[in-house]
Amino acid sequence: KNEVEQSPQNLTAQEGEFITINCSYSVGISALHWLQQHPGGGIVSLFMLSSGKKKHGRLIATINIQEKHSSLHITASHPRDSAVYICAVRKGAGSYQLTFGKGTKLSVIP
Amino acid sequence: DAGITQSPRHKVTETGTPVTLRCHQTENHRYMYWYRQDPGHGLRLIHYSYGVKDTDKGEVSDGYSVSRSKTEDFLLTLESATSSQTSVYFCAISELDREQYFGPGTRLTVT
Numbered sequence: 001k002n003e004v005e006q007s008p009q010n011l012t013a014q015e016g017e018f019i020t021i022n023c024s025y026s027v028g029i030s031a032l033h034w035l036q037q038h039p040g041g042g043i044v045s046l047f048m049l050s051s052g053k054k055k056h057g058r059l060i061a062t063i064n065i066q067e068k069h070s071s072l073h074i075t076a077s078h079p080r081d082s083a084v085y086i087c088a089v090r091k092g093a094g095s096y097q098l099t100f101g102k103g104t105k106l107s108v109i110p
Numbered sequence: 111d112a113g114i115t116q117s118p119r120h121k122v123t124e125t126g127t128p129v130t131l132r133c134h135q136t137e138n139h140r141y142m143y144w145y146r147q148d149p150g151h152g153l154r155l156i157h158y159s160y161g162v163k164d165t166d167k168g169e170v171s172d173g174y175s176v177s178r179s180k181t182e183d184f185l186l187t188l189e190s191a192t193s194s195q196t197s198v199y200f201c202a203i204s205e206l207d208r209e210q211y212f213g214p215g216t217r218l219t220v221t
Contacts, residue, residue: 033209043200043212086152090207096141096160097168098210102152 003027006087006101013108019074021104023087026068033098034061034072035086043086046072077108113137114213116201122219129188131216133201135181139211141204142184144168144176146197147215153200159184191220 007022023032034046047054047061049070054061058077063070074081087101113136123129133142144156145168155168157176165176173195175187188195201213 031207035212041198041215043202043215045209045211048209088153096143096158096166097155098153100153102150 002101003099004087004089004101006085006104008104009102010105011107013077013106015078015108015110017077017108019077019081019106019108021072021085021087021106023070023072023101024068025070025087025089025099027089027091027099029065029068029089030092031090032063032070033088033090034070035088037084037086037103039083046085074106079108079110082106082108114201114203114211116199116213116216118216119214120217122221123191124221125192126190129191129218129220131186131199131201131218133184133186133213135184135203137203137211138181139203139205140181141206142178143202143204143210144174144184144186145200145202146170146195147200148197156186156199191218193220196220 004025013019031048031050033048035043036046037043049063058075060073084103084105086103088098115134117132143158145153147153154170156174159165159178177185196219199216202210204210
């Protein structure tokens with residue numbers, strides 16, 4: 001079993017819908033990252049969080065350390081949000097390594 | 111965007127030939143990483159560096175070596191390329207316990 005599991009693997013939404021992508025992990029962590037990869041390959045860091053909630057524009061990331069679970073929400077989705085969203089965890093303070101989920105492919109249809 | 115470049119961006123090579131990929135940063139970040147990305151596997155760490163001449167192995171290091179002689183450059187070498195090393199390779203940089211910033215990637219095909 002992978003240490004980082006994302007769901008769903010694929011998601012299709014209509015423009016304007018509220019979207020949730022989930023990430024569960026099975027190890028102790030010091031931080032969780034959400035990344036975005038657009039078609040064409042570039043990877044962008046969206047959030048790094050170790051507790052609570054962060055918001056940037058229409059994106060919201062939450063984490064529940066006790067439940068080992070994080071969610072990425074997109075409000076008022078737009079076709080330009082179409083991308084692969086990747087969850088990654090850092091296992092301990094001072095650890096250099098990230099362990100990645102396999103990604104959730106989001107398609108937002110106009 | 112963080113100043114990270116990778117070269118080459120695309121390469122086709124034959125089995126058994128040596129290949130070197132270069133990652134160059136202008137951010138003066140201490141930590142640098144090489145990942146490979148394959149369908150069905152996601153991103154996996156090959157090697158990382160925590161300072162000049164300080165490197166260590168990641169989870170898929172077999173068949174790869176790295177060098178870092180300057181803060182800004184991190185080289186990944188495939189001593190004798192195999193078809194299983196056909197992949198997209200990403201470099202990333204960070205400071206300790208901070209976000210990682212990724213380069214644009216190198217698509218390598220080994221025939």
